[in-house]
Amino acid sequence: MASEGQNAVSESPLRLAIEALHGRARALSEYYSVYRSGAGAHARGRRHQRVRELRHDIVRLHAWAWYLSVAGRRPWWWRALDRLSGVFGRDRREQAGRRRQRRAGIQRLSSFSVVDRAYVAHMEDFQGRLLTLQLAQQNQPDSRRAVCQKELEDGVRTLAEYRRCLAENAGRVAVICWTLAAVLRVRGWFGLDSGEPCVVDP
């Protein structure tokens, strides 16, 4: 997907996708802080489980953002990973929603769902802005708002296109996220920063 579809996409829409992933990772990190502290909305028994789920989701978001962020440069490892994901992820069927893992009773989202939710959240942020703008525009028309509105509508369309592309390549997304998330964890153990706030297994 990334090698064909995303290379054709200009720099700006890629930035939108990366923005969505980092935004979602930041939001999940806030939930992570609350859950880890033992406060917030959850049953006591589910706390550790939820913390692990969140940690896992956050690393996968960073992994996919990393993959997208170097798509323009296409380093050797990126090309290798892209090819590998084509081989191992092509026939893999990913389902939306949480699936139960036998180990530790953890219910994990597929990588596709984690990334898709990030895009949906960003889309809905844009749509929320659109509603705010439209409401203000009806009360007090302003030409600058119309320009802003157009940009937001373009953003929504771009993200919808990303979702469609993601759904077609869910298996490849899983392979890429799994591999890069493992690399990010190892980097975290050695204290290497991935550039954005990243939560790794202690």
Place this chain on the structure above:
Amino acid sequence: MSALPRDIDSRLPVVFTLADLKQQVPDDEQGAMALALRWLESGQVRQVAPPRPVFIRMGSGEIPAEADLCLALRRAFPSLVVVGGSALWRQGISRERDALLDCAVSEPVERCPLPGVRLHQRPAGWLDAVSRAGGLHGQIHEVPLLNAEMAVADAARFTDVWVPDRDHLDWRTLSAERIAAAQEIMNSL
């Protein structure tokens, strides 16, 4: 669009997101947006913190119940924490009750038009620092509260929240050492 209902759908909860609304209007994203806009115009719903896509149904002139307010804010802001005098009152440290629920978030806040609530912005990493230091204690409607010492230190550091007079605080339950430790954390932000 003309087929869209004018009044808010009773199947929708008091607090709902754009995603919830889209589920009620399947395969018609524009229809869902038009519906949300219509309800916003009529004042039947409010955006909890524009431009975030979280909405709350508003009765005529009523202030929503605290549980609904908390739920609405939680859905809009993952980092929501009750701070200041609101946290102190709810932990029995203050004898003076808050008039507005003071909450802090570490995400950008443009505005929050909800009655009965005041939102304060905190720097990125604030919640993480507070949580690592064990500065959260208990919850109200599933929103975590700052513990008493952290609430005092936070109020002193940011000076934007309401706190009761010193005479209205139960100092026997506050630890000077823990306040000093909390102040160090706040000053490091």
